[in-house]
Amino acid sequence: MNSILSWRLGLRALILLALLLFVVFWWAPKGKAELRVSSEHYMIELEILADGLQHPWSMVFLSDDEMLVTERTGQLRRILKGRLLEEPVAGVPEVAVVGQGGLLEVLAHPDFAENAWLYLSFAEETQEGLTTSVVRGRYASGVLSDLEPIFSARPASAGGRHFAGRMVFDHQGYLYIAIGDRGEMQRAQIGQDHAGKVVRLFEDGRIPPDNPFLGNAEFDDAIFTWGHRNPQGMLVHPETGEVWLSEHGPRGGDEINRLLAGANYGWPKVTHGIDYTGLPISQFTQLPGMQHPEWHWTPSIAPSGLIFYDQAEFPLWQGQFLSGALRERLISRLSVKASADEEGSLQEEERLLQGFAQRIRDLRLGRDGHIWLLTDENPGQVVRLRRVEALE
Template identity: 40%
Template sequence: MKSQWIKIAVALITLGMTLQLNAQQKVDKQLVVKESGIVWGMTWLPNGDMLMTLRKGLLKRVNKTSGEVQIIEGLPKIATGGQGGLLDIILHPNYADNGWLYFSYAKRDTKGHKSTAIMRAKLKGNQLVEQQDIYVAQAYSNSGAHFGSRLAFDNQGYLYFSIGDRGQRDLNPQNLSRDGGKVYRLHDDGRIPKDNPFVNQQGVKQATYSYGHRNPQGMIKHPSSGAIWTHEHGPRGGDEVNIIKSGENYGWPVISYGINYSGTRFTDLTEKEGMLQPLWYWDPSIAPSGMTFVTGNKYPQWQGKLLVGSLKFGQLVMLTLNGDKVTKQDIAVDDLVRVRNVTQAPDGYVYVALDGQGVFKLVPTSL
């Protein structure tokens, strides 16, 4: 009788292990393009070719069929160094009709100080033409930190972008008259939307859509609601996931779940009236970079979930959602190096950019 119970217990344990394994999505990491630098942004042209930005100031095109890599000419002067350089890239939702692509980059003024700029341009062969700066943040600093910067279009065709606090946490994020530490919203040609939240206030940056941010390096449109989701770096602890809402204050640096890198505190507050709480936060920090919602049927175990890259741990972190709430997190892929970006491409596959290695496609495998 005892041996029978042992067999049943073993069977139950084995079943539990099987269920646990079946809850995971196994993937192979297939190299798309090898790159020793930092691939910051990725987007795909209608013919399937990939455009990728390198933070050191290069824009490259990867042929879908041959894998041949070509350099795109015609970039503006880009201020590289520190966390600055050529950053995110995105296509206009109607790219097939109008040909506009958008990218963010670090721009230097006449004094050598750097800020974040947003440019749109068109691609003629492998040459950028019709370049137009549609926003240049007046957040110039000699700091090499906290440029942001991610880009996203919403369902109405508005362009959103993030600019970090430029390392000036006590000057920029809470001051509506200053750029930096904010998420912005523009028309696709750079005009200020009439219903932006601060458009009728004197002396404010009227492109501002939300404020009180530290350094958002993840931004994505929710596939169902159309809302703009972001994540941002905290200091030592306090990385956040947020839904961006018009005119709202997200608290940095008045409230935070993090502390200084030295271990000292810069605030004793984690909440305050009039400041939004994050949907989710990490303590300790994971150093998030890049994010994507998983849709389609390529990854049954990941469908409907949010993937976030971790620079610090070299992982893909998976957040399970219930509406606008994050209910839990899991590690979707481990044993990577610094994950700079993660995005689901038009072909339905998830691609990750790893610092110093290049871009990889995650291909599901059978369990």
């Protein structure tokens, strides 16, 4: 009887301790270190800077004091001097919150400090169906005004999958917009269809005269690359100026690609993945005239935000790529090989934050030199990574 009583008391003590740890973790003051994780080279602190967000999707740093975060549910939220404001930004266009669609990327113009242009990508409902659209507006003090349409992917269609929506400006000021295949894989190989493509535009939506398919009757003039499935990460290499893209495969075959003007990245004619049914999509992983990925994850991790690391906080990661992951809830660290081969130019070195256990939607380098991430949860969080110490 005494042993049973002791066992019950011990069990209650463990339950109370677990509840206490839960309360400490989730209710600690924001901006304080919530969690420490070890990596191959460093001990890392994860600071929760904001929480209570509804599936945050993208973030942008406007100044040392202000950043904006999109919520897939349609709100653009302000974080001012480290505090998440309750009132969302006014003037955001109407968003179709359907499946994977909603308010997606927020991107500042390279000369934002002078012209205040802010770009938004989002799922839009039209008379023809759903599509990925981009607008820009002048932003000031929590208000977006003077909205201008920049781009809408054609044709619109039914279904709530693969809107993509990542955007970047390259070093020449061209705007790149990634469009998913909308869950209809064959559209990625149709030249007059924007689905499964990356388009390149001037900042106001006009077509650059050196776009690779300009004047080609088989392709829309805006298209820069084709044969993509569902891009979810995008960056401009700070040294080369090249645009890099990460995209979801089906079951396997997630990719990182370096974009070359006019290149076909093969989906669905070539892939390292198989269908969700378990059946093959293609027997080919390479074909003549189709670009091979610089890296592929098989099995899938569902890559998300993609950054090239060139800051001082983690010196041993200099010159490497970091990709968030939704499915595997981690950050993949990839280095550049000494020499590229048929398998691509990258190799995975480490999987970070595997104990974090939250879907990572976006990954950014902040103005403070730290790595920032968004968790695709409800409630979702804004988290900053800080180095505690180097490991011996």
